[in-house]
Amino acid sequence: STPIRIGIAGYGNLGRGVEAAIAHNDDLELVGVFTRREPASVQTLRPETPVFAHDDLAARTADIDVLILCGGSKNDLPEQSPELAALFNIVDSFDTHARIPAHFAAVDAPARAAGKTALISSGWDPGMFSINRVYGEALLPDGDTYTFWGRGLSQGHSDAVRRVPGVAGGVQYTIPNEQAIAAVRSGSRPTLSTREKHTRDCFVVLAEGADAAAVREAIVTMPDYFADYDTTVTFISADELAQDHAAMPHGGFVIRSGNTGEGNSQVIEYSLTLESNPEFTASVLVASARAVHRLNQRGQVGAHTVFDVAPGLFSPKSAAELRAELL
Numbered sequence: 001s002t003p004i005r006i007g008i009a010g011y012g013n014l015g016r017g018v019e020a021a022i023a024h025n026d027d028l029e030l031v032g033v034f035t036r037r038e039p040a041s042v043q044t045l046r047p048e049t050p051v052f053a054h055d056d057l058a059a060r061t062a063d064i065d066v067l068i069l070c071g072g073s074k075n076d077l078p079e080q081s082p083e084l085a086a087l088f089n090i091v092d093s094f095d096t097h098a099r100i101p102a103h104f105a106a107v108d109a110p111a112r113a114a115g116k117t118a119l120i121s122s123g124w125d126p127g128m129f130s131i132n133r134v135y136g137e138a139l140l141p142d143g144d145t146y147t148f149w150g151r152g153l154s155q156g157h158s159d160a161v162r163r164v165p166g167v168a169g170g171v172q173y174t175i176p177n178e179q180a181i182a183a184v185r186s187g188s189r190p191t192l193s194t195r196e197k198h199t200r201d202c203f204v205v206l207a208e209g210a211d212a213a214a215v216r217e218a219i220v221t222m223p224d225y226f227a228d229y230d231t232t233v234t235f236i237s238a239d240e241l242a243q244d245h246a247a248m249p250h251g252g253f254v255i256r257s258g259n260t261g262e263g264n265s266q267v268i269e270y271s272l273t274l275e276s277n278p279e280f281t282a283s284v285l286v287a288s289a290r291a292v293h294r295l296n297q298r299g300q301v302g303a304h305t306v307f308d309v310a311p312g313l314f315s316p317k318s319a320a321e322l323r324a325e326l327l
């Protein structure tokens with residue numbers, strides 16, 4: 001059958017991961033990368049990948065079935081997703097949880113008006129972890145849900161750090177509280193505040209002439225990202241960042257601990273162990289692009305989240321094949 005033609009909007013860790021992931025999916029074809037920078041300055045994973053200017057997108061609506069947005073959630077996606085949802089079927093990984101309802105509304109209107117389909121906030125959290133939280137609550141109404149991440153590199157928080165004025169580069173690691181995890185695993189269903197579950201460690205390269213105290217304050221007080229956590233900021237050199245912080249492992253798990261009928265304890269757990277956060281997230285985004293293409297073919301326009309997508313739509317297999325092989 002005809003391959004699904006994919007565009008990548010924004011080429012960072014995630015964009016590179018999508019470029020790699022498309023090569024693992026025979027039913028997908030990469031049209032090219034679209035960047036706000038000078039196209040010739042962008043080094044892609046595969047030399048044959050075409051690179052275009054972001055502004056060329058408006059002229060390419062007939063060439064792309066689904067555009068995967070790989071910009072940062074802090075500043076890029078709030079602007080790009082609504083704008084591009086009016087031109088293309090899109091997938092994004094928007095992960096500023098507190099703002100997902102507003103982002104959904106901002107994308108839904110232009111998508112509907114254009115007869116396009118959007119899937120926002122795909123990935124693993126939000127995304128695969130969200131799906132498992134909703135299953136846990138639906139299956140075990142008498143229960144509590146817990147999510148733990150790391151220790152690992154959060155791309156959303158790292159992007160947010162890099163957008164702070166005076167920051168030349170940086171990463172953020174999320175560290176789970178081991179006592180909190182033990183309490184959850186004991187089945188005691190503890191009440192835990194955001195601050196009691198994780199701490200956040202930032203490693204930052206200061207821009208020339210920037211004020212370290214002002215940068216630290218801007219990070220640790222940042223709403224929706226750091227304000228609710230005990231956060232450290234350590235200043236390092238650009239060489240240390242390149243040498244010691246290039247890998248992007250991550251992972252975590254969702255637990256639903258509940259009780260059924262005659263008081264029996266039931267526990268559901270879904271976990272991820274990721275050597276590369278961006279490559280795994282990209283794998284979810286390309287499967288999401290397949291689902292969005294099918295939803296649009298069925299006339300299901302407007303914004304969607306992973307809660308609105310039947311699991312089979314993520315698979316390249318037909319419904320009949322899935323029934324025969326995976327049911």
Ligand SMILES: NC(=O)C1=CN([C@@H]2O[C@H](COP(=O)(O)OP(=O)(O)OC[C@H]3O[C@@H](n4cnc5c(N)ncnc54)[C@H](OP(=O)(O)O)[C@@H]3O)[C@@H](O)[C@H]2O)C=CC1
Binds near residue numbers: 011012034071074281
């Ligand atoms: N839902 C989920 O589970 C997950 C979501 N995410 C989301 O993915 C987002 C993107 O993460 P990530 O790819 O790591 O972010 P990056 O900082 O690597 O890239 C973000 C954007 O910055 C621009 N950019 C990239 N490199 C450079 C550079 N050297 N100089 C200038 N600009 C550059 C690119 O746009 P352009 O090419 O147009 O310049 C790119 O799209 C995160 O903000 C996070 O919110 C990530 C992981 C999981």
Ligand SMILES: N[C@@H](C[C@H]1CC(C(=O)O)=NO1)C(=O)O
Binds near residue numbers: 154
């Ligand atoms: N969206 C996260 C994916 C997970 C990781 C995370 C965290 O460490 O706070 N929250 O959700 C990311 O950008 O990496």
